[in-house]
Amino acid sequence: MLSSLPVRPATPADFRTVTFLIHMTMGEFANYLFGAGDPAKALGVLTQLFTQQRNRLSYQFTDVVEADDKVIGVLLSYPGRMMNHLGISTGKQLWEIYGAIKFIRFVRRALPLAFAREAGADEYFINTLAVLPDFQGQGIGTYLMSYAEHKARNMNCNKCALNVEVSNLRACHLYERLGYRMVETVKFDWGSRGRCYGSYGFPFAWESLYYCTIPLARHRNNVPLAPCLRKFAYEQIIARDKTSLDIFWLKDKSLADLDNLPEPDELALEIIENLEAC
Numbered sequence: 001m002l003s004s005l006p007v008r009p010a011t012p013a014d015f016r017t018v019t020f021l022i023h024m025t026m027g028e029f030a031n032y033l034f035g036a037g038d039p040a041k042a043l044g045v046l047t048q049l050f051t052q053q054r055n056r057l058s059y060q061f062t063d064v065v066e067a068d069d070k071v072i073g074v075l076l077s078y079p080g081r082m083m084n085h086l087g088i089s090t091g092k093q094l095w096e097i098y099g100a101i102k103f104i105r106f107v108r109r110a111l112p113l114a115f116a117r118e119a120g121a122d123e124y125f126i127n128t129l130a131v132l133p134d135f136q137g138q139g140i141g142t143y144l145m146s147y148a149e150h151k152a153r154n155m156n157c158n159k160c161a162l163n164v165e166v167s168n169l170r171a172c173h174l175y176e177r178l179g180y181r182m183v184e185t186v187k188f189d190w191g192s193r194g195r196c197y198g199s200y201g202f203p204f205a206w207e208s209l210y211y212c213t214i215p216l217a218r219h220r221n222n223v224p225l226a227p228c229l230r231k232f233a234y235e236q237i238i239a240r241d242k243t244s245l246d247i248f249w250l251k252d253k254s255l256a257d258l259d260n261l262p263e264p265d266e267l268a269l270e271i272i273e274n275l276e277a278c
Contacts, residue, residue, distance in 0.1 A: 005140070007147055010062035010074070012051040017071040018062060019046045021130035029165075033109055048097050055090040056083070056127065063147065065140060072135045075144045076128035079155050080119030091275050100272075107268040116186045119161040123212065124152030126162040129171075141174050161212045183212045 010018055023030050023043050035042030049057040057076065065073040078086065095103045119125035126148050131140045152160050162180075164171045176182075 005065050005067060005143065007063050007065045007075075007144075010059040010064045012059050014059065014062075014064055014071055015047050015050050017132070018059070018064065018074050019043060019050050021074045021132065022046055022050070022057065022076065022128050025128055025130045027165075033106070036105065036109070045094075045097055049090070049093060052093055054086065055093050056086045057090070061127075063144075063151075065144060067135065073131040073140050073144055074128060075126070075148055077124060077126045077148050077151065079152075079157055080123040080125050080161065081121040083119060083125060088275065091271065095272070095275055104265075104268045104272070107271055108265075116163075117184055118163060120159075122157060123159045123161040124148065124155060124157035126160055129162070136170075141171075142178065145174070145178055159212050180212065 020043075023039075023046055026033075030046065031037055031039045031042045033042070034045040046057060049055050050059055050062070052058060053060045056078075061076055061078045063075045063077075064071045065075075094106060098106055126145075129141060129144050129148070131144075149160055160180075161183075162175065163186075164175065166172075166185075
């Protein structure tokens, strides 16, 4: 049955269902980031971004799956190497949507995300994968994941990467069942320093898991899978001194000292100047 479900590129006319699904997956986070706490405003901004080109939520990078000529699922994805360019373009469009003052406020809300990992240059980023509630549990999510991996291979990406909230257990189980492994945990708390800049954190606890495939050499649909894990004997592990399973942050030396960053308003103005110069 799933193989008969058509997947097609999205068009701006799909905005109602697609933006509903994007908003559904982001939940409270979308309301805070795009709507300053207002769900209707957040949905309006998501709709404006989706119906435009060259941004991180554009229909241009979206595929939809249909049943009885109705959109029931969405896949929003693109290569990681495009993310910096898309980020600048998205910022310029948000400037036009919000205006100067509201855009500065948006930047201040978004500052904690500046250090969050999303995807490497050799990875294919799955921004959003969602299915309408009435159609969940029927394998459509798995179907769309397979489609995303197919697109990744066609774009010469070695891996697929995605982020998911810790509380979204259904999605976590799906990704782990498909062979994805948790690489990093990003946690934001109100007022925490470092990852969350000064007192400009989220007004709620939010934790995201960064998942990634181990070599994207897997082909579903009854094609043999390439080995993606290697077994080691206990003696080999001990000899390699790789017995610690702790998850830790790797400091990016290219970043400034996180304890001595400029004031948020200075960062916001610098971002605005860079956008205006583009």
